[in-house]
Amino acid sequence: MASRVPGLVRDDTLYENDDVKEAIRRLPEIVYDERNFRLKRALDLSLKHQILPKEQWTKYEEDVHYLEPYLKEVIHERKEREEWEKK
Numbered sequence: 001m002a003s004r005v006p007g008l009v010r011d012d013t014l015y016e017n018d019d020v021k022e023a024i025r026r027l028p029e030i031v032y033d034e035r036n037f038r039l040k041r042a043l044d045l046s047l048k049h050q051i052l053p054k055e056q057w058t059k060y061e062e063d064v065h066y067l068e069p070y071l072k073e074v075i076h077e078r079k080e081r082e083e084w085e086k087k
Helices: 020-026 028-045 068-086
Strands: none
Touching: 020 068
């Protein structure tokens, strides 16, 4: 499922609104830990004004959307709850 910790992937860079935060909370522990590692490494490299070695960059075809199924579920539940509250 997860990318086994290369460089950042698309879902690492999503704006963390309430839906995204809830989807992140629902991630399996290993996927959550890999995400945190990538983000911490990116922050560390940024602070040091360094670039991740090119061999560790995420290739476009290897980019995984690990958060997407959880995010779709969260959005569906929120919309369902909003519809229910209208009644």
